[in-house]
Amino acid sequence: MIRVDGRINLRGCLLLVTGILMLVNLYMIFMVAPTDAVLGHVQRIFYFHVPLAIVSFVAFLAVFIASIAYVFRRETKWDNLAHASAEIGVVFITLALVTGMIWAKPVWNAWWLWTPRLTTTLILWLIYVAYLMIRSYAPSPSKAAIYGAAMGIIGFADVVVVYFSVQWWPGIHPTPVVGPLADTGSLDGTMRSVLLFSMLTFLALLTYLIMERMALQDTVDQLRGIRFSLRRAARQDAIPGD
Template sequence: MKQGSTRGLPGWRFAQGVGALAGVVMAIALYMAFVYAPADALQGDVQRIFYLHVPMAWVAFLAFFVTFIGGIGYLWKRHRGWDQLARASAEIGLVFTTIVLLSGSLWGKPIWGTWWTWDARLTTTLLLWFIYLAYFMLRSYVSDPERAARYAAVLGIFGFIDVPIIYKSVDWWRTLHPGPVVSTGGAAMPGSMVVTLLVALAATTLIYAYMLYQRFWIERTKDEIADYHYRLYERQLAREMREGASV
């Protein structure tokens, strides 16, 4: 395996297939978003941001759910693989949440007349972003890897509580943010828009799966390199102690 490459790792060929499929489905989703789906009767073409914004939000929630599961797995089993999975997924979730906030602002300016408003859903989403930013800050400030993993697992578990709050915020509080586009009462938009949304969601999910594979193995490799350097340090220290004792 070449340095810096995941070639030859378990599941590599499958992951490459997922990555290729993600590219194809995303190309289809972009075509549908800009050509196939009609312009919204009230919002016009700015509504097309919705086909990026909503899938990114859904998959960000999925990423933080995986971090939640990884945190539970690490606290239960104390196996480093669970922590590697949790932090790989949290990193992707943080990136996707950033895109959600930015795309929401791009939509909000022409529709609401402002880049930002302290709406319940926007505020709770921003809180989620800060929680997982703190997740990585915590890991960087705690020098002991095991303690960092343990503290981060707890934060990742409790931080996920904000996800259902975000989802239900439009029901619990008065909010400017649009309600669910698909609910038990049926879709709140034409079928062509629903199909476009579902294709975009599939593309984003595939991208997440591919990125998670890549990030997981990067995190595992980083830990292996850190372990190797620590073993070298121990050997060097032991050799210096033996040489000092023999003098």
């Protein structure tokens, strides 16, 4: 796993590091982080929910940057990065929505409330699900790349809306605990340290999954190229007189 053909396997090393980080992260969440005085143990899902949401924003930022790069350079590697980041980002934002609902039930006595933060996050989820659907149903890989790049650039605007929604439309949703709008007094030192470590852990997981997805896409592209070459050779062999 660590070495392939005598060379260091970067993905294998990252997988090992991510696995260790996950184990340490679980220990810190359940054994190190103090129990919240108001919410009790249900607050611990916060150490999953917030990192999942923030890391999904990072994934969609990667889609945005890679899409711009593809528009200007038209290199397949940028399209593959955008596609992989969108797929993994959708997984993370889905888990963020689910963990948020699990937290909301005992705290708000409802699985879902149509607050500005939840509504804009659901719209964000729909945008990137639509991104994946458009790519799947595009008439050709080149069209899929172009359509995806356009949507990846435009769709990122909702990430900004989601983050600032609590400030623009105040409601019952907690204020941000990371980033420029973070309420520095909302967490004690230990809670903040555990949260930051959890974000690092999920960021490592995101990086590993994107790398694996891109490696898989490279294999698919190679097989597609081989299949095209074989078909072209078969057509040439079928032409009389050659």
